[in-house]
Amino acid sequence: MIGEREVLTRAQLMAGGLSRRGLVRALNEGVIVRARRDQYVSAAAPSAVVQAVRIGGRVTCLSLLQLLGVFVFANDVVHVHIPRGASRLRSPESVAKPLGARGRRRARLHWWPLSATPPAHSACTGIVDALAHAVRCQPPRQAIATLDSALNKGLIGFADVEDLFALLPRKYRVLRSLIDGRAQAGTETLMRLMVRGLGHEAVPQVHFARFGFVDLVVDGWLVVECDSRAFHSDWAQQVKDRARDLELAKLGYVTLRFTAAQILHQPDDVLAALRGMLGAGRRKPPPRN
Incomplete structure (x- = not known):
């Protein structure tokens, strides 16, 4: 009837085949929501969609x-x-309320x-x-x-x-x-920019024939991995990560791992670790195979 990111007027709903009685039924059964006067959205719409329409604009x-x-x-x-x-403009909480100071604290208007x-x-x-x-x-x-x-x-x-x-x-x-679209996660971009800020080169998503891609290779010898809870929390994945680190060490690479939480919320500690590792001395890049 209405897509999750759509907003329709009563006339548009009627043109789509919905009768007046059907509209009332859809409202009563919670299939659609009247976000503001003559603006209807799906009950399955994300809260941001409902709030944006209620305020008087688009997400x-x-x-x-x-x-x-x-x-x-x-x-x-x-x-x-x-x-x-x-x-x-109305409050994101209620179409009956104008967009006052409280509503503006919950919304950013563009x-x-x-x-x-x-x-x-x-x-x-x-x-x-x-x-x-x-x-x-x-x-x-x-x-x-x-x-x-x-x-x-x-x-x-x-x-x-x-x-x-x-x-x-x-x-x-x-x-x-x-800008570099190779990063698989935002934390990889943030890490790449940290490394660049320290005056070093970081290449994202470098491929190794033995086991696939690593997140970053810095100055040709330091592998930096940015681990998220979603993909690195279970023990089986951690075992796989350690096996990759072992193979990298055999090839002459050093691996440094950071969690997403560290990158996002402890950037000073991450920078200190990078300085310590990179300041230990530039190494000759090992061959990649």
Whole structure:
């Protein structure tokens, strides 16, 4: 009836074959939700969609990217694009309440014009506009990690990256050369940028014939792995990780592992560890096979 990221008016529902009685039944049975006057969404819609429509706009920026599985460092508010000239903005909690101070603490409003008008039924902005909003909403390193993630997931291509930066103020163009879509996770991008900040070269997703890819190879000899709980918490996977480290050591590589939590929440400790390891002396890169 209504997609999870769609918003329809009563007239659109009727045009789709729903009768007045059917509309009342769908509301009473909790199949659809009246988010605001003459704006209906699916009961299965994510809370960000319901809140954005209720406020009076579309989901964008970090909220939309979270729905798409793109890396976002942290976000606990709904990001909403509001058309210029919009009025009667409502609280994300209740359409009966205006968007007061409490509601604004739970929402981030984006007012700048969109580069492309979304379909009338869409409750979300386009991906390029959402990413442009996200660049302006995050610190530079986190913004780069978000763009890397969108590239890696195939949600955008490098041509879209050029379009995206054309939407942004000139000061953001310095970030363009730092984007690399090979990273499989946002933590890998953050680690790559840490290494680069220390003056060293980090190559993402390097392939070894014996066992596949490693997250980063720094200066040709140091392998850095960024372990997440989702893929490295069970003992069988940890045994597999140790076996990979053993094979790398046989080839002359040193392996340094960090958890995602360390990279995200203890960056100073991670940087100190990198300085200590890399400062121990540059090594001749071993052959990769």
